[in-house]
Amino acid sequence: MVREIVVYPDKRLKQVSKPVESFDEELHTLLDDMYDTMRAKNGVGLAAIQVGVDKRVLIINIPLEDIPEGEDEQPRENTLEMINPVIVEKDGSTKFQEGCLSVPGIYEEVERAKHIKVEYFDRHGKKHVIEDDDFLAIAMQHEIDHLEGRVFIEKLSFIKRKKFEKEWKKRKKAS
């Protein structure tokens, strides 16, 4: 089921999400709904707080490249579901143009660690470790930031941030 997306500057986006304690049906429904919502909005990742649930839950589904025409480039089974993720290693730095379903239509370059290692639990409570130094590393850092109440535009320089706030106000008025 597609849920409503919490849009910046909604205060909920500043909330620090709480750890998941039971890996139950409610969690599974949340994860399934998050996938449906992410697909409906053409996203590649989503944190639970973006649908108003303050739990340490995120999903990422990076579109497949070079797949036959008409085939799904973000199949459900390719979804990385991360519960209570913790970054245990990070190094290097890289810049990438990011976007966010909670700040629709805005794309800005953000600096992040190049390589990260993350420990997390899957929907059944099994622990996993994942490492990446490519787009997935950036996506994981972006989504984990949401669990800490941070949105990517807060990482912009002062000037760029001011420009963004002006542009955002203009858009809000127009819509």
Ligand code: CO
């Ligand atoms: Co986001």
